[in-house]
Amino acid sequence: MKKxxxxxxxxxxxxxxxxxxxxxxxxxxxxxxxxxxxxxxLNHGIGNVxxxxxxxxxxxxxxxxxIADGVAIPHARLSxxxxxxxxxxxxxxGVRFTGGRPANLIILILAPKDSPALYLQALSxxxxxxxxxxxxxxxxxxxxxEDVWKFFARGGIILPPYVCAGDIMAxxxxxxxxxxxxKRAIDLLVRHKLIxxxxxxxxxDLVGSVSAIELxxxxxxxxxxxxxxxSPIINFEPFASVLRNxxxxxxxxIMSREYVAVREDEPxxxxxxxxxxxxxxxxxxxxxxxxVGVITLPQFVNKVLRE
Amino acid sequence: xxxxxIMPRSAEAQMGARALIAVAxxxxxxxxxxxxxxxxxxxxxxxxIFALIISATVFFWNFRLAIAFIxxxxxxxxxxxxxxxxxxxxxxxxxxxxxxxxxxVGVLKDLGLFTWVIQIVINMRRMNGWTFTIVLGLISAxxxxxxxxxxxxxxxxxxxxQVCDTLKLNPxxxxxxxxxxxxxxxxxxxxxxxxxxLIGTKAGFGFADFLIWATPVMLVSLLVAMAVVxxxxxxxxxxxxxxxxxxxxxxxxLGPLVRVPFRRGLVILITAITFIGLHHRIELAxxxxxxxxxxxxxxxxxxxxxxxRHKRARxxxxxxxxxxxxxxxxxxxxxxxxxxxxxxxxxxxxxxxRFFGHNVTVLTPxxxxxxxxxxxxxxNIVFVAAFIPIVKSLGETPLWWALLFGACFGGNITAIGxxxxxVALGMMEKRYRTxxxxxxxxxxxxxxxxxxxxxxxxxxxxxxxxMPPVGR
Numbered sequence: 141m142k143k144x145x146x147x148x149x150x151x152x153x154x155x156x157x158x159x160x161x162x163x164x165x166x167x168x169x170x171x172x173x174x175x176x177x178x179x180x181x182l183n184h185g186i187g188n189v190x191x192x193x194x195x196x197x198x199x200x201x202x203x204x205x206x207i208a209d210g211v212a213i214p215h216a217r218l219s220x221x222x223x224x225x226x227x228x229x230x231x232x233x234g235v236r237f238t239g240g241r242p243a244n245l246i247i248l249i250l251a252p253k254d255s256p257a258l259y260l261q262a263l264s265x266x267x268x269x270x271x272x273x274x275x276x277x278x279x280x281x282x283x284x285x286e287d288v289w290k291f292f293a294r295g296g297i298i299l300p301p302y303v304c305a306g307d308i309m310a311x312x313x314x315x316x317x318x319x320x321x322x323k324r325a326i327d328l329l330v331r332h333k334l335i336x337x338x339x340x341x342x343x344x345d346l347v348g349s350v351s352a353i354e355l356x357x358x359x360x361x362x363x364x365x366x367x368x369x370x371s372p373i374i375n376f377e378p379f380a381s382v383l384r385n386x387x388x389x390x391x392x393x394i395m396s397r398e399y400v401a402v403r404e405d406e407p408x409x410x411x412x413x414x415x416x417x418x419x420x421x422x423x424x425x426x427x428x429x430x431x432v433g434v435i436t437l438p439q440f441v442n443k444v445l446r447e
Numbered sequence: 448x449x450x451x452x453i454m455p456r457s458a459e460a461q462m463g464a465r466a467l468i469a470v471a472x473x474x475x476x477x478x479x480x481x482x483x484x485x486x487x488x489x490x491x492x493x494x495x496i497f498a499l500i501i502s503a504t505v506f507f508w509n510f511r512l513a514i515a516f517i518x519x520x521x522x523x524x525x526x527x528x529x530x531x532x533x534x535x536x537x538x539x540x541x542x543x544x545x546x547x548x549x550x551x552v553g554v555l556k557d558l559g560l561f562t563w564v565i566q567i568v569i570n571m572r573r574m575n576g577w578t579f580t581i582v583l584g585l586i587s588a589x590x591x592x593x594x595x596x597x598x599x600x601x602x603x604x605x606x607x608x609q610v611c612d613t614l615k616l617n618p619x620x621x622x623x624x625x626x627x628x629x630x631x632x633x634x635x636x637x638x639x640x641x642x643x644x645l646i647g648t649k650a651g652f653g654f655a656d657f658l659i660w661a662t663p664v665m666l667v668s669l670l671v672a673m674a675v676v677x678x679x680x681x682x683x684x685x686x687x688x689x690x691x692x693x694x695x696x697x698x699x700x701l702g703p704l705v706r707v708p709f710r711r712g713l714v715i716l717i718t719a720i721t722f723i724g725l726h727h728r729i730e731l732a733x734x735x736x737x738x739x740x741x742x743x744x745x746x747x748x749x750x751x752x753x754x755x756r757h758k759r760a761r762x763x764x765x766x767x768x769x770x771x772x773x774x775x776x777x778x779x780x781x782x783x784x785x786x787x788x789x790x791x792x793x794x795x796x797x798x799x800x801r802f803f804g805h806n807v808t809v810l811t812p813x814x815x816x817x818x819x820x821x822x823x824x825x826x827n828i829v830f831v832a833a834f835i836p837i838v839k840s841l842g843e844t845p846l847w848w849a850l851l852f853g854a855c856f857g858g859n860i861t862a863i864g865x866x867x868x869x870v871a872l873g874m875m876e877k878r879y880r881t882x883x884x885x886x887x888x889x890x891x892x893x894x895x896x897x898x899x900x901x902x903x904x905x906x907x908x909x910x911x912x913x914m915p916p917v918g919r
Contacts, residue, residue, distance in 0.1 A: 361702050362605040363565040368557035368759065369708070378703035388697050393613070 151265045151297035152289060154226040158183050160285035161229040169246075170197070172235050173214055176227040176248045186250060187220030196248070199447070204238035210276025212243040213263065215447075217253040224258050225250050230288060232280050244276040256444045260408070261299045264307040269295055305411050306404035308443040309425040309433030315340050318347055322382075322389040325350045338424050338431050339395050346424055346431040348395035358382060358394050401426050404433070408444070411435050469502035483798070485791055489527040493785040496522055497833065500782055504826040508869065512771055515778035528785045536784025537777040540742045541644050545595065545776075546768050547745025548638060551719055552594045553767025554752045557759060560712030561602045562705075564590075568606055569701045576688035577677065579610065580624060584673045587625045588632025588665070593720060596633045596640055596867040597769065600626060604874055609702050614690040618875065620683040623888070624676050626871045627859050627895050631672055633867075634855035635665035637741070638723065641776065642831045642854045648738055649835050650847040653727045660848055660914065664906040668856065668899040675898055679891060719748045772866070776828065783832035792836035799837060807911060810841065811849045812904050818853025819900050823860035823892075830854060844914040845907050852903035860896035862888035 159179060166172045174193055181189045195216040199205070206212040212235070227248045229235070234242025247266065251259035269275050282288050300307075315338045316325055328337055329352055339348040359378045367373075382389070400414040400423040411423045415437060425433035476498030477491045485491060496518040503514035522528045528536075555561065568574075568582055583606070590599035603625045611618035633639035637647045637657045647657065677684065694701075726740035733740070753760035786792050803809055814834070821830040831854045838846045858865030862872055862885050875881065 359703055361609050363562045363602075363609065364703065364705060366556045366605075367559040367562050367707070369559060372559065372705040372707050377705045381700065381703050385699055389699065392615075 148301075149299045150293065151226075151262060151299060152293035152295075154224050154262070155228065155289070155292075156183075157285040157289040159225075159227045160288045161227070162282065162285045162288055163280075164229050164231050164235075166229075166231070167233065167235055169200070169212070169214075169235050169237050169243075172229050172231070172246055173197070173200075173248060176229055176246070180225050180227045180248070180250065184223075184225050186218060186225065192216065192218055192250065196250075200237075204240070206237040206240040206243055208270040209240055209273065210234070210242070210244045211247070211270050212237040212240075212245075213247045213249060213266065215249040215251065215259060215263075217251050217259065219253040221250055221252045223252065224262060226262070228288060228292075230279050230282065244280040257303050259447070260303040260307055260443065264303060265297045265299045267307070269297060303408040304404060305402045305406050305408050305423070305425045305435065306427075306433065308408050308411075308440065309404070309435045310439060311433050313338060313424075313431065313434035315431055316350065316391060317342065318391050318395065320391050321387055322391060322394060323386040325391055325394075326355070326386060329355075336399075336420075336422055338399070338434065339391060340431050344431060345429045346399075346401055346426050348397050349399040349424070350391060350395055354394055354396050355382075399424060403427070408435075411440060412444075415440070465506040469499060469506050472502040473499040480791065483794070485794060487789065489525065490789040490791045490794075492525050493522065493527050493782070493789045494791055496527075497782050497786055500779060501825050501829055504829055505824060505863070512775045512778070515775055515782070519778050519781055522782065522785050527789060528781065532784065532788060533781045536781045536788070538645070538648075538780045539777075541641065541648060541780075542773050542777055544644055544742045544745055545641060545773055546764075547747075547749040548594060549598070549768040550749035550763045551715070551745060551752060552598050553763040554749075554756060554759075555712045555716060556602075556767075557756065558709075558712035558715070559707040560709055560716060563707040563709035563712070565602070565606045565609070566704050566707065569609065570704055575691060576684035576686070579687060579691075580621070580677060580680070580684050581673060583607065583621060583624055584628040584669065584676065587628035588635065588669050591629040591632035591867075592635040592639045592662075592665075593716070594638065596629050596865065597772070597870050599632075600629050600867040600871050601874075603629065604871055608874075608878060610687075613701050614687060614694065616687060616690065617683070618879070619887075620680045621687075622871050622875055623891060624680070626867050627672060627676070627892075628669060629867045630855055630858045630865050631665060631669045631899060634668075634851055635662045638720075640855055641828050643851065645828065645831060645835070646847055646851050647741075649839065650844075651737060652847070653738060654724050654741060655727055658724075660910065661851060664848070664852065664903055664910075667906060668852075668902045671902050672895055672899055675895060679894070715748075715752065719745070722748065779829055779832055783835070786833065787836040792833070793840055796837040796840040800841060805841070805843075807843050807845055808908070810843065811845050811907050811911070814838065814846050815849040815853040815900055815904055815907075818850050819857030819860065819896060822854045822857030823864045823896065827854040827858050827865055842916075844916055845911045848907050848910075848914075849903070852907070853900065856896060856899040856903060859899065860889070860892045861885065862892070864892070 161175060161179065164172060164175070166175060173196055174189070177186070177189050177192050177196070180186050186192055195218060196214050199216055200214055205214045229246040231244055231246070234244050235246060236242050249259055249262055251262070279288065279291060282291060314328055314332050314334065316328055318339050318341050325337055328334065335353070336349055336351045338346055339350055341347050359382050364373060364378055398418070400411070400418055400420050402410050402414065402423050402425055404425050404427045414423055415421070422434055422436040424431055425435060473495045477495035480491050480494035485494065500511070500515050500518055503511045507514060519533065523530065523533060564586065568586065571578070571582070583603070587599065587603045590602060604622060607618055607621045607625055611621060634643065635657070637643045637652070637654050643657065646652065723741060723744045726738070726744055729740045730737060753763065803813060818830060818834060831850060834850055838850050858868065862868055
């Protein structure tokens with residue numbers, strides 16, 4: 141087991157001015173990433189640079205790491221690594237990453253393969269400064285590597301003691317109001333290819349969930365399941381009456397109150413625990429009872445075990 | 448979401464305490480048996496093991512079969528029972544009867560008969576809370592009449608859950624109504640309750656005897672109980688009416704309806720019941736011993752059905768037959784047989800009649816109340832198994848009926864009074880993650896128990912002069 145960072149670890153402690161490439165003239169993301177990796181290899185020893193490059197690019201191609209306007213956080217988990225290392229590049233003209241405008245700030249994070257939390261914690265600590273729209277402008281004006289490092293050191297960017305549900309959730313989930321009809325629920329489930337929809341009341345408070353499986357259960361109640369013979373239902377007969385009435389069936393009728401809800405600031409492991417315990421496929425994330433995000437099982441597996 | 452937290456330490460302590468109580472009850476019963484004047488070690492051991500099994504049904508419901516196995520082993524090892532006696536007392540005839548019935552019910556379920564019954568209720572025009580409650584009570588009682596109560600409660604509760612879930616109502620009152628009607632209904636025929644078939648075979652009653660002496664009493668008790676229910680739960684019933692009306696105005700039903708080919712199932716059921724009902728005539732015609740055909744009929748029907756649906760035959764036998772319960776019954780009957788064999792029950796019966804005399808007018812309410820109270824806390828078949836030798840030696844017909852009604856109606860008093868109650872509460876718990884409290888049940892259960900036992904007492908009292916003596 142790798143030791144987790146002690147509480148209150150400053151993000152700036154993972155790199156030194158030597159790991160900063162200030163105002164790079166490079167414009168291709170491949171060049172910048174390779175340059176940063178070479179730097180890290182020299183300063184810290186990260187194993188084979190080519191392999192590391194390949195891993196970072198694979199991740200990059202799977203989904204762009206340009207997480208905010210002007211900021212990209214390419215990253216990878218490497219098995220040869222025993223600690224988290226960070227390298228930073230700034231660019232006046234920007235480096236093009238997929239999606240968003242060119243990045244003025246590129247933060248390369250390499251984490252040991254077997255500590256899933258560490259990278260997420262580092263990323264979480266950056267969330268606040270990344271939400272500041274003017275930050276890339278500010279950073280690109282910094283003239284020396286020392287200044288860049290100081291910018292991060294001064295910022296008080298502290299790694300949280302653990303990854304929170306809020307760090308791994310998808311924001312702005314598709315939700316439905318409890319005053320909506322079944323028709324709208326089915327529309328949303330189909331349109332967004334979902335198996336579950338959170339239900340909120342007029343204040344945006346999470347009150348329930350409508351799932352595709354619950355929909356099936358309404359159509360196929362116990363007393364129909366008793367029959368061994370399929371012929372009475374072979375053409376989806378029980379679905380007919382549900383469909384006929386979908387416009388005047390209120391969601392409250394089929395809404396289930398069985399769902400997993402975790403607070404945004406609860407440890408993300410709580411999500412794993414609840415999902416495992418309830419056999420549900422996703423958790424809803426709340427802030428003051430209001431729905432703020434959703435963590436689906438595939439998302440969770442990706443964030444914690446792969447990304 | 449609510450997550451039930453289980454604290455392992457307190458749970459362990461609780462299990463330990465229960466185990467201690469069970470063992471203490473067992474030992475005390477032995478001591479008590481000795482005080483009552485049973486001196487033979489075998490008598491004391493038989494009484495202790497029986498008490499152990501009783502406490503197992505109260506404290507370790509999930510372990511009852513395991514404890515019964517061990518108890519039998521002890522009795523065999525201590526030479527209280529011989530292997531032959533054990534097999535003879537196990538009442539294989541009753542077990543086979545139940546196997547046949549359970550197989551038949553499995554086939555009927557497959558064929559959609561119960562789906563059809565539930566759809567009839569769901570689809571009823573002009574239904575309101577009152578009619579729903581009455582129909583629910585009648586269906587529960589009727590189903591409990593023709594199949595064992597555990598199976599029938601499963602079907603009826605599916606109806607209750609469907610209606611209450613759709614109308615967003617608390618299902619508890621309606622679950623109670625269904626359970627109460629099931630317990631009352633199960634006394635109506637010989638098929639309704641294992642207690643019925645046990646009493647029937649022991650007393651020499653046939654299907655027709657039950658129709659004459661038990662069914663009318665059951666029906667009157669049911670009517671009285673329904674009246675009490677309608678008054679007691681009037682608020683909930685009115686709420687159901689309102690919600691139902693609101694739903695009807697939106698032109699919404701209570702659940703999806705499909706066309707079920709129910710006729711096959713209905714024909715099978717009617718044929719089977721007729722066949723079973725005519726068992727006495729067939730026995731006379733064939734010149735076989737009394738109640739032979741009663742036991743054989745369900746087996747024969749099950750056999751025919753298993754050929755008819757041969758692909759599912761294995762499923763019926765393996766999954767639809769409640770082997771767990773049946774094996775427990777066999778062990779229980781054997782232990783009760785040991786009580787009889789060692790002369791414990793005869794001794795008790797003798798003290799019983801010495802103390803209370805032979806006056807049927809006194810003994811009827813006494814047996815009724817004792818069985819009802821016993822069945823309220825202990826699985827009723829356990830109690831009946833112990834009481835049968837006593838009633839047998841007293842040799843009065845009305846006492847057999849008092850035993851039947853006491854056992855069936857007493858089951859309503861507490862939440863653990865009968866298997867139907869336990870199954871129903873288990874289903875509630877699983878579905879709604881709530882726990883019905885013992886106290887909440889008791890309030891209404893005692894009321895229903897007292898009322899129905901009162902009706903049964905009056906009825907037996909009125910019918911006593913007309914009852915033929917047993918053992919004709």
